[in-house]
Amino acid sequence: MSAITSLLLNWFSAYKRDLPWRNFPTPYHIWLSEIILQQTRVYQGIAYYIRFVDRWPDVQQLAAADEQEVLKMWQGLGYYSRARNLLTAAKQLVNQYDGQFPNQYTEIKKLKGVGDYTAAAIASIAFNQPVPVIDGNVFRVLSRLFAVDEPIDTSAGKKTFQLLAAELLDHDNPGDYNQAIMEFGALQCTPKNPDCENCPLRDHCLAFAQNRVNQLPLKIGKIKVRKRFLNYFVIDGKYQQKCYTLLRYRENGDVWQGLYDFPCIETAAPVSLEELGQEDFFQRLKTVAIAIRQQGETVKHVLTHQQLFATFYIVHCKDGFEELKNKSLSLVAQSELGNYPLPRLIDRFLFENKNIFINCNA
Numbered sequence: 001m002s003a004i005t006s007l008l009l010n011w012f013s014a015y016k017r018d019l020p021w022r023n024f025p026t027p028y029h030i031w032l033s034e035i036i037l038q039q040t041r042v043y044q045g046i047a048y049y050i051r052f053v054d055r056w057p058d059v060q061q062l063a064a065a066d067e068q069e070v071l072k073m074w075q076g077l078g079y080y081s082r083a084r085n086l087l088t089a090a091k092q093l094v095n096q097y098d099g100q101f102p103n104q105y106t107e108i109k110k111l112k113g114v115g116d117y118t119a120a121a122i123a124s125i126a127f128n129q130p131v132p133v134i135d136g137n138v139f140r141v142l143s144r145l146f147a148v149d150e151p152i153d154t155s156a157g158k159k160t161f162q163l164l165a166a167e168l169l170d171h172d173n174p175g176d177y178n179q180a181i182m183e184f185g186a187l188q189c190t191p192k193n194p195d196c197e198n199c200p201l202r203d204h205c206l207a208f209a210q211n212r213v214n215q216l217p218l219k220i221g222k223i224k225v226r227k228r229f230l231n232y233f234v235i236d237g238k239y240q241q242k243c244y245t246l247l248r249y250r251e252n253g254d255v256w257q258g259l260y261d262f263p264c265i266e267t268a269a270p271v272s273l274e275e276l277g278q279e280d281f282f283q284r285l286k287t288v289a290i291a292i293r294q295q296g297e298t299v300k301h302v303l304t305h306q307q308l309f310a311t312f313y314i315v316h317c318k319d320g321f322e323e324l325k326n327k328s329l330s331l332v333a334q335s336e337l338g339n340y341p342l343p344r345l346i347d348r349f350l351f352e353n354k355n356i357f358i359n360c361n362a
């Protein structure tokens with residue numbers, strides 16, 4: 001058993017909540033609680049669970065229930081299809097399985113309304129089958145412990161989490177282990193303000209070590225895509241008889257850190273050349289520009305978290321343009337552009353626009 005697994009089990013035995021279905025971990029009670037708790041807070045679910053068990057203490061009695069009464073009992077929980085599926089599954093159990101829950105994960109999944117998660121919970125908690133459960137709490141705990149950069153809502157991400165969960169599973173005690181990691185996510189490693197200070201897994205937690213706890217887990221659907229509008233100036237000038245341009249070095253913290261692109265004015269929205277007039281760099285550029293013209297249409301370039309809209313202007317310059325260079329802008333011979341690491345956006349622009357440097361081609 002891994003150190004993480006054993007710490008989780010110790011934590012669970014010390015801090016687990018006293019929940020009514022934990023006192024009767026029969027397949028019927030586990031199933032009922034799991035269906036009620038889907039999309040429902042635990043403490044709201046408890047009252048419903050108790051009413052259901054009082055009224056229908058076993059699957060045979062539930063299977064014989066009137067649908068209207070089941071729906072009435074469900075009232076307030078929402079998602080009424082869950083209540084209808086509950087009743088259908090109870091009838092399935094009585095008619096096809098003699099009122100006995102199947103003990104294999106794949107067989108449990110055949111019950112109406114029972115998905116991967118619920119089947120894994122029933123198989124492991126009620127039947128001690130070594131099947132890991134993965135719910136939102138488990139995704140969060142694993143993504144932080146192992147600093148997983150894959151979004152949880154992609155098929156590649158799901159596979160990664162499935163493997164991690166299977167690795168940590170305690171095969172001798174899968175039910176307790178599954179409940180432990182879910183409970184740990186619900187109480188300790190919470191979505192907001194997890195209690196890292198008092199966490200028994202802190203020394204094993206990569207997200208904590210990397211100061212990334214609040215960034216994980218990643219969810220592609222929730223990643224906010226930022227739009228950026230880049231106005232690039234591709235300088236074309238002669239200096240000491242050679243053809244030069246200017247390249248900008250992208251500093252730390254930039255998405256293209258360590259790469260080079262052209263001098264750029266970034267704006268919050270698309271702007272025309274005239275609207276750039278107030279920018280300091282543009283003012284200085286105009287004093288050495290002979291002609292400025294836009295090259296092609298604005299190009300859209302998509303990164304994971306950003307959409308870039310790049311407009312390229314070719315600026316034919318007279319002597320003195322070399323004065324524009326500074327700490328981040330370097331004078332670079334046009335013939336040596338290929339020696340610099342360039343983002344794909346810039347590389348593609350140069351590839352598709354081979355004859356932009358007229359000064360030097362003339």
Ligand code: SF4
Pocket residue numbers: 141144145188189190194195196197199200201202205207208213
């Ligand atoms: S250290 Fe914090 S983020 Fe890491 S497992 Fe513990 S509570 Fe979760």
